[in-house]
Amino acid sequence: MIGGIYTYDNKDADAIGKEILEELEIRMKKKTDNK
Structure with missing residues (x-):
């Protein structure tokens, strides 16, 4: 889970x-603009 470190409300x-x-x-x- 990304951000699992954070335990804020x-x-x-x-x-x-x-x-x-x-x-x-x-x-x-x-990235798309650079193409």
Whole structure:
């Protein structure tokens, strides 16, 4: 489980998850733009 180290409450976990997803989306967009 990614982020299993974090033991914050659900709201914090959701926020962290969203930040990670947004970061991944940005990186994927950059990769596709470079092609």
